[in-house]
Structure formats: structure tokens, C-alpha cells
Amino acid sequence: MMPKPMLKDYRPVNYYFVADPSYWPLFGCFGLFATLVGGINMLHHNTFGTYLFLTGIALLVITMFGWFSLVVRESIQGLHSKQMDKTYRWGMMWFIVSEVALFGVFFGALFYTRMFTIPDLSGTAGILAKALLFTKGDTTHIYLWPHFKAAWPLLVNPNPELFPGPERVINTWGIPALNTVLLLSSAVALTWAHWGFKSDNLKQVKIGLILAILLGLVFVGCQAHEYLLAHLEYHLTIYSGIYGATFFMLTGLHAMHVTMGIIMMTVILIRCFKGHFRREHHFAFEAVAWYWHFVDVVWLFLFVFVYWI
């Protein structure tokens, strides 16, 4: 005999919601295609690239708007059963895990550089690396760049002619520390907004969201200011060697995610004003909250490993 099925949570499949055929995915394909192909043609200095790129972005925006409107309509019609709700939860969760992997590869590059590349290039592998035979030896150092010295932040690159290093780097306890406070308080505001649902206080939800968005915007502003400072004053750029490369790649990717998060929260705020959410039915809000907290946690790693140590 098999164990008893868990009937409690189960929705009969007759009432399971299967989406209608939809043209939005194909629309989205054209959007992705035009954006990427246009972007590369811009890099290759073909004028049509810019137009193609902008068309692609427009298509993507239309796709997102159309597709999400469709989902929202279905949600309002009550077509999203408990099962569908769970599906969206799993979907969002694993999407965030894939984002973790994406940040992971850039962090991987940073750690690899600091733990292996720089010691090997400078001939200063540590005792532990030597004991565990985790060093490739000093030959590159001796024969290619005998004057290269290990340091982090790396101000002088192995070949300073090809890659002139930065003059100085961002002070940890200036803007980055402020940004940490901003992003963390934004997360607190969002959580407070979420509590609003539990007490059926929609006003609290809206105020919390607005606060979270504003704090996020200030964060992006500070980040932009920091980038300007780095470029104009410190000569820290994306082409100033591996320090600049990892710095701008990691913080830039994160800033992109913060911007996405702000857009998402704004959409949720508009939907709040339209009265889309109820106490027991507000997964879109939660999904965005998960995303925002994920962005937050990534920032903590950035703060520690990029700005601090």
C-alpha cells in the first residue's frame, strides 16, 4: 500500500490553471535579440546598432509590461490557486539562486586573483600555499615582471604601461559605509511595510515601500557620486588593472540589480495604490522583497570583500 495522499493542500487538476497561448514570449525573444545584437553593433561602431539596441530595449519594456499585466489580470481574477502561488514561489527562489551563482563567478574572480594570481605574479606565495603545494612557483615573476610587488588594493600593475594603476581607492568608511546604512535601513523599511499586510494596514505598506524606494534611490545616487569621484579624482577606472576590473564589475552589477529592484518596488507601490493586494494574496510584493533582501546581502559581501579587506 502506498501512503495516503496529502489531500489537504491539493487542488483538483480540473481547476488547475494552464495559461493560454501567448505572444509575449516571442515578443520578448525579439526584444532580447535586438538589444544584444544592437549592443554588439554599437561596440563595432555600426550606426544601426544604436537604433537596434534602443528598439530592443523598447520591445523588452513592452514585453515586461504586457506579460506582467496579463499575470496581474489573472491574479486579480483569482485564477492563481494555492498551487500556482507555490509555483511562483519556487520559481522566484530558484531565479534568485541563479543570481547568486552569477555574482559568485565575479566574486570567484576576485578571490582567485587575490589568493593565487597576485602572489604568483609577485613571487610571494604564502607559507600555507607553499605547504599545500598550491602555488605555481616564481618563474613568471622572475622572467616577466621581476619588479612587480604584491599589494591589495593593487596600485601598480605588473605592466604599468599597458595598465596604469589607480592613484588611490575608495575609502571604506566614507561613502561605502553610508551606503551600507542606507541599504540596510531600506531593507528594514521594506520589512516594516510587509508587516502592514499582517495587520491589514495598507497605509503602513505604502509608507514603508516609499521609504524603501527613496533610500534605494539615495544609495544609487551615492554610488554614482562614488563612481565619478573614482574616475575624476582617483583615476580608478575599469581599465586600471585587475583592481578596477573587479571593483567596477562587482559594484556595477550590483548597482544594476539595485536599479532593477527600485523599478520593481515602484511597480509594486503602484499596484498597492490600485488595491491589487490582500492580506493573504500578495506574493508579488514578497517576491520583490526577497529580491531586495538578496541585493542587500550581496552588498554586505561587497562591502566586506571589495571595499574593506
Next chain:
Amino acid sequence: MTTHTDVHAHSHPINKGFLSWVARWLFTTNHKDIGTLYLLFSLVMFFVGGVMALIIRTQLFHPGLGFIEPNFYNVMVTVHGLVMIFGVIMPAFVGLANWMVPMMVGAPDMALPRLNNWSFWIIPFAFTIIISTLFLKGSGPNGGWTMYAPLSTTYGPPSMDFLIIGIHLLGISSILGAINIIATILNLRAPGMTMMKMPLFVWAWFITAFLLIGAMPVLAGVVTMMLFDRHFGTSFFSAAGGGDPVMYQHLFWFFGHPEVYIMILPGFGIISEVIATFSRKRLFGYPFMVGAIAAIALLSYVVWGHHMFTAGMAVGAQLFFMYATILIAVPTGIKVFNWIATMFRGSLTFETPMLFALGFVVLFTIGGFSGLMLAIVPADYQYQDTYFVVAHFHYVLVAGALLSIFSGVYYWLPKWTGHYYNETLGQLHFWLTIIGINLTFFPMHFLGLAGMPRRVVDYAPQFMPANMLCTIGAFILGFAQLIFVYIVIRAMMKKGKPADARVWEGSHGLEWTLESPAPYHSFSTPPVIS
């Protein structure tokens, strides 16, 4: 917008003229339609990649230049690899998952049907870009499918950029597809279908989906760094700026090795289904089979270094990667022995799916053994970058992944179309394929051991006889696939003996309780699991 409260209230295919036919396939949200699209796309790309393989083999028929230019040879080697991996094997497995996973767990469809449509249609766009690189000014991508820096950065042709965005698109498609499969399996199982009751194919895909979620973003990230090195002056892979070209290899293979298992674990699942059916027995050691897949998946994240033993790797790292790699032989061995134990004292029959499954077990094991040889550091110093490596990965990918796909297609074709394929033709296809594979790839072992380097357009005269054999084998293998196309077209045109719901005498599982061909929406009422 109609209100949809019932799965039957909408979206049955209505064929009214050509345009609605096109619209049906473009906009479909049905798991069977999308599965079919995946499989047909994969079949088309199989011939695209196959033609490239035959161009390569024609050039290598005898020493000396003449058939194609050296650079075009490099382009062919590069694009052949990319097409076969991302355009054939992966879409074919996703297509099989689309068709079978909802049926096997008792669901009406995939969990996120629109996302499913998107995952598929991104792929033709991606390959439009990737194939178009062949016709661009300059040269197509010519640094090998692994796109090592600096071949892809400092020395890469402009078309490399288009390859990069093609890979981005494929990554998006794979991740969305994987999320969909995980959600379907976790959430849409019929009541009573506990995780440990799921067919092994479903388990295999469940774990593969996690590998995709972990590995594809890494590939996306590493090609993004490549793009930045090429255009924005970063120095990720340039030692002059404090980066490291070997870091490219580390990051790439951190994706690359899980990718190997993405291309074989679903095959393990298929073989487990097929062998149990045609042995008329339950699969031997089911929980161990599940555990072995999980163990292989976990280990696959810590063995990437075995691809780069000669790239200038620290000795400690070499040792670690060697032992970790050899460890994978344990769960893989469990699988092979369990397949044999399933067959032991079963009442075996040898229909085409079973033949392909047996071919898989024997030949994949050979591929596994040559993998073990390559995993041993001092031996690898000898084999690295020779035809021995080419022989090894073609034994696991062609004789492994591809044979398992054939096995699955023959196994489920009657369920899909409602008609049996022609058994005689199927067996002819099997034997020609097996002969072709071994004639093509077995001599490569000896070529490699004798020192013939891979990725060369010309070679020393003493390697000629074996290379001629390889080329003859490749043409047999290639043209034998036309039989397969004929069989598939016949089945799609509903020719052949009609099949009942069970199809195979020894079949068991939910998919065999549905009539053949399976209804458009698999289970509209939850099945009873006994």
C-alpha cells in the same frame, strides 16, 4: 480575455488555415507542443553540426591541405562543438523532459507554460546569431568551443562578440527551463506521487536542473568578462594588468564540468527506464540510483581542474582534482552495476530502445574508463591535447548522451504518435550507428596514444590509415541518421502499427496509463498512484 476555470475550456489546437497553424506553434503553451519543438529543433541542428563534422573528417581523410583553409577548419571545430552541445544534446533532453515529466508525475502541463514557450523560442534566436558568425566579415569564432583567453580576447575575431551574446541567450533559456522543471516536479506531482516514487528520469532531470541553475550563470559571467576584456579594457584574463588567462580556464571549467553531467544525467534517467521495461523487472536499487545521481552532481562541482592539468597548475591542486575526479567513478560504477543487476534474470527482449540502451551501457563505460585514464595526472601529461581526449569525450557524448536520446525517442515515440516505428528500420539504424561510432572514434584512442595532436588541420603521414578509418566511420554514422529522420517522419505521419496505452509489455509508470497518442493536456483528473 476569457475566464479560465477549467483546463478544457480553451487552447485546444484548432487548425484553421496556415496562419493559425503558425500561430499555434509560435505561441503555444502546451508542454507537448513545446517538447516537439525542442526535439525537432535539435534534429535540425544535429544535421547542421553533423555536416560540420563531415567537413572536418573530409579534410582529415589524408594528410595535407586542400579541402578547406586552416582557419576555416578551426571555425568548423569550434562551431561543431557549440552546435552539438547547446543546439543538439541539451535541447533534445529538454524536449524529452517537456514531453515526459508532466506525464510521469501526473500533471496537466508544465508549471510555468508561458515561460516554457520563452525558454524554447530563445534558442532559435541564439543559434541564428551563432550560425551567422560563419558569414561575418573576418572569420567565424576560431578558438575552439572552450574559447580560451587569449584566443578569444586578444586574438579573437570580431565575430567572437556575437558568439558571446548567443551564449548569453542560451544561458537565459537554460536557466528559465531549469526553474520550470524544478517547479513542475516540486509542485505538480499527483497526490501520492512522493519524491521517492518518481521515475528515475524525473529524478535525473530534477538534479540536472539544479546543475543548470548553478552552472549556466557562471558561463554567462565568464563570457561577460571576456566581452569586457575585449571592449572595455578590463584585465581579467591579462597578466599584464594583474589578471590571469588561466583564471579563464578555471571559471570556464567550473561551468564546463557540471555541463558534462547536464548532458549525461538525463541520459542515465532514460536508460534506467528503458532497461527496467525491457527486462520486465523493477529497476534494481532505486534509492541508490537516486543517490548516485545526486553524488555525481555534487562531485561535478569540485573536479573542474582535471581539464587543465597541463595549463600550469599547482601540484596540490592537481592532486586534489585527480582524487576528486577518480571518486566520481564510484557513483557511476553503482549505476552501471545496477543496470546490469536489473537485467540479471530478467526476461529480456531486444527492441530498438533496448538495443540503444545496451549500446549506451557498453560504450559509455568505455568512455568512462578513458576518462579515468585522463584523470590521472602523470598519464594526462601524455594524453592532454591529443586525439585520445577527442575519443574520450565523443564516447561519452555520442555513444553516451546521443545514444540515450535515441533510446528515449524510440521508447516514447509510440506514446507520442500512437504508432509503432518500423522495428526493422530501427534496428538497422542502431547497427549502422554503432558501427559508425566505433569506426569513427575507436581508432582515435590509438591516434592519441601515438601522439597525434587534436585541433590540427594537417598531420604526420604515419597517422593516415587510422584517420581514413575515422572518416569512413564518420560518413557511415552521418548517413545512418537519415534512416532515423525517415522513421521519425513516418511516425509523425501516423504510419505503422497502432499502439495501445501500455505500448511495451514491461512498461510501468503513469505515462503508460494515458492513451497513445497522449491527450493534449496530459492529466485533467489526478491519476491514482498504486
